[in-house]
Amino acid sequence: MNRTFTRRRMLQALCGLPLAMRLAHGRDAVPRRIVSMSWELTETLLLLGHVPVGLSLPDWYNSTIVEPRLPDGVVDTGLLYQPNFQVLLELAPDLLLLTPGHAPLLPALARLAPPLTLGAYIGAADPYPALLQDTRAMAAALAEQRRAEQLIDDSEHLFATTRQRLERPRRPRAVLVADLLDEHHVRLYGPGSLFDALLGKIGVDNAASRYDGLTGSAVLPLQRLAEVDDCALLLSPLAPRLSAALRDNRVWQALPVVRQGRVAQLPVIAPYGGLRSLQRFAHAVEHALLILADQETAGA
Amino acid sequence: MPDPSLPDGLRGRMALAAGLSLIAALLALLHIHSLLGASPWSSLLLATDPQDVGRMLVQETVLPRIAMALLCGAALGLAGVLVQQVLRNPLAEPMSLGIFPGAYLALVLYTLFMPEGVDAGRELVALLGGGLAILLVLMLAWPQHLSPMAVILSGMVVNLYCGAISLAIALVHFDLLLGLQIWGGGSLEQSGWASSRHLLLGLAGCGLLVWLVRRPLALLDSGESTARSLGVQVGRTRLLALLLAVLLTALVVAQVGVIGFLGLAAPTLARLLGARNLRQRLLWAPLLGAALLWTTDQLVLLATSSTLSPRVIPTGTVTSLLGVPLLVALLPRLKSLGASPWHSAWPERAGIGVPRVLALMALLLFSLWLSFMWSRSLGGWRVASLAQVQALWFWQLPQSVAAAAAGGLLALAGALLQRMTANPMASPDLLGVSAGGGLGVVALVFIAGTVSATALFLACLGGSLAALGVLLWFGRKAFTPARLLLVGIAVSAWFQAIVGALLSSGDPRAEQVLQLLMGSIYYIPASLAWLSAVVLLLALTLVPLLVRWLTALSLGEGSAASIGVPVRRARWLIVLLAGVLTAMATLLVGPLSFVGLLAPHAARLLGARKALPQLLVATLFGAVLMVLAEWLGRQLVFPQQMPAGLVATLLGGPYLILLMARQGKGAAR
DSSP states (O other): OOOSOOHHHHHHHHHTHHHHHHHHHTTTSSOOSEEEOOHHHHHHHHHTTOOOSEESSHHHHHHHTOSSOOOTTOEEOBSSSSBOHHHHHHHOOSEEEEOGGGGGGHHHHHTTSOEEEOOGGGGOSSHHHHHHHHHHHHHHHHTOHHHHHHHHHHHHHHHHHHHHHHTSOOSOOEEEEEEEEETTEEEEEOTTSHHHHHHHHTTOEEGGGGSTTOOSEEEEEGGGGGGOOSEEEEEOOOOHHHHHHHHTOHHHHHSHHHHTTOEEEOOOOOTTOOHHHHHHHHHHHHHHHHHHHHHHHHHO | OOOTTSOHHHHHHHHHHHHHHHHHHHHHHHHHHHHHTTSOGGGGGSOOOTTOHHHHHIIIIIHHHHHHHHHHHHHHHHHHHHHHHHHTOTTOOTTTTTHHHHHHHHHHHHHHHOTTOOTTHHHHHHHHHHHHHHHHHHHHHGGGTTOHHHHHHHHHHHHHHHHHHHHHHHHHOHHHHHHHHHHHTTOOOOSSSHHHHHHHHHHHHHHHHHHHTHHHHHHGGGOHHHHHHTTOOHHHHHHHHHHHHHHHHHHHHHHHOOOTTHHHHHHHHHHHTTOOSHHHHHHHHHHHHHHHHHHHHHHHHHHHHSTTOOSOOOHHHHHHHHHHHHHHHHGGGOOOOOOOOOOOOSOOOSOOOHHHHHHHHHHHHHHHHHHHHEEEETTEEEEOOHHHHHHHHHHHHHHHHHHHHHHHHHHHHHHHHHHHHTOTTOOGGGGTHHHHHHHHHHHHHHHHSSOOHHHHHHHHHHHHHHHHHHHHHHTTSSOOHHHHHHHHHHHHHHHHHHHHHHHHTTOTHHHHHHHHHHSHHHHOOHHHHHHHHHHHHHHHHHGGGGHHHHHHHTTOHHHHHHTTOOHHHHHHHHHHHHHHHHHHHHHHHOSOOSHHHHHHHHHHHTTOOSHHHHHHHHHHHHHHHHHHHHHHHHHTTTTSOOOHHHHHHHHHHHHHHHHHHHHHHHHHO
């Protein structure tokens, strides 16, 4: 574990300062009424055993993050980057979970409740360690350190066992993780994305690294998928209209991965979700690869 | 060796078309060669073979894309010639007339509300949207007898507002945003031949119709009365030609999205290269358009397929970015720019009385009361208790002050500009100053990453001042108010193209930029709110000093000079003042709102017809409108909120159209 004083650590410490001071006063030792302004951070919050009282567009959380499920009754606080102050005031929170995108609002929000800015891992160059750091930082604020360590250990254990199971010889060894945006464009997750980090942890090659200069996620024309061979294509769920369009799309039909039948669908997984999303991702990749391998042996 | 039997112009046109096509063809050949790999070229004639991916890609993506670029270029070139011929206006084309943005907006709405809608309906929807947009433009320009300047001004206004509404939709539906933006940006990406075959049929049909009306169309050159005396059904010919242009645009937009300003470039090049009569232009503009778009597309392809940038750049965005400067460069070709003094058709009134002013002030107080006291909450509508007001005072007070100040600043700037230019369509957001501020914000987010309120303020101010500087530099020699407005609008259109390119790039920061641009009043710190109030008060004390000039200038340049007004200096000072006011307001409400356009009209309507009363009443009205808009924005989609500037736009739009329509009726009388 890296214990040096980096700029990010300093900033995180500074962001947590108001909270730390409040904790030091001994009043309200653990925040109970938390308002979260990020779906990704809400996932981690729920994993640490706390349900927020308010969240921007709660329905969106359930449709984009999926697990752990957000209980009913969480109040909608408005747009992600423009929370409704009227609602915030009524909710009377004792902790606000913010992202770096809320920086312009920080002075105003800080007057309503102590803020805690996390989620810088979403843009980080090496997002996985940053995610762990954020998870620990949130746990520290909630006095849930033990739970966080348990969660991290469980996740690491899951990733390691998945890796072992995937180690036996199989084809294909590499995958592409992609969202289909429309019938001509696809978004790929390359090195620097959380998906890429996870693929590395479970011992699966990311075929997106074969595209020069692709870091994080990037949008490419569909036919550039023809440039990679010998890999599986893992797609996020398609709109019904799009899957109909693909059936008639001759470029799609001619892509090597499609002709070899190496296309599988993933469930909805947030590309920058918390550890639960990553566990589900590891599961889904393993599941997809096993099914594809079975199909190939059956075909052969 | 030049062929002496060819006239000069023809040789130039052929050289340009051939040269462009040659470059494009070379690039295309290289591209195809790299894809084909080992397969021989002759294999392209065979049916697609799923085993040979490279060949399949050439047959199903590269070649259809080239066909699509050629067809779209030709269609837009043809559309450009048609509208230019009908409107006698060298700057008219689908983008500058608002046809493209109208069609695009209609399709965005169609996709959002009928996601499983039939594909065949798309062209009809685009046709309807484009048709409505051009109808609106003609209606807005009617009182000025469809003078070229008025048509372009109205067209670009419609263009900008359609763009603002599309952006506002993107704000709420960001899940659908990316796909729509790529398509809206004019991506020529193809898979298969279906789209290009469809467009070919449409283009052939339109071409045939144009060929049928080529004679009456050409006779329009000799003037309306001559054409009529030669037996031309002038009205019907014009209508048909405009309809064909809208149809061509709709076909293009339904297949590949918006490709801006190509319809301007192609006919202009044809004309510059000596295509003097309509027949030559009808032939050469589509050819040049096809060559231009093909070359542009090949260059875009080269830039994006290189390993350097794994990002999508829609070709249409590139043509927009290149086309706007072309529009500005062509401005001197617009003759007869002198906007006639504007006569309102509203009934004359003696003047604004004290009761009306008092009523307006009472309204301001009432809307402020609303902002603080009466709002939706988790339990429904409620009047706030004193404790609740106190708790949110730190937040609500700067918001209300900023809203009032922004409304006042925009209204004042608008009234100054409308008075000075004697042009009812003049408006501060059209000066391009707001767009400059927006560009500053975009640059900040993409260069600095995270942002603080102070940094946002400085970036926006810097951008606004830079845009103002550009504007002043442009106008330093030949300064006519109308031309300056067009330069400003062009800057705004350019800004929209850049924002569009960012949004379609798929960059995760794009969403944050969008939020900042649209909801900027939300982010301002209290100090800025108070500063803006001070600026507004200062401006209000300065304005009485300008009244004599403004009164004289609204009578026309000649009369103003004859009573001893230093016309040039007066105009400069007024533009500078309006620019500073606009820069301040942009920081508060973002780049677009109707307030600056609307408030001066409202003031006249209330009876404030002389310069000073109009300025003051407009300011008051602007403040009321914006405070109300800020309050409504918080209530309409509770707990989400709509940006105040956008609510003001949505409130003001229908009113403006009504006003213009009535004015048109008055002018016809």
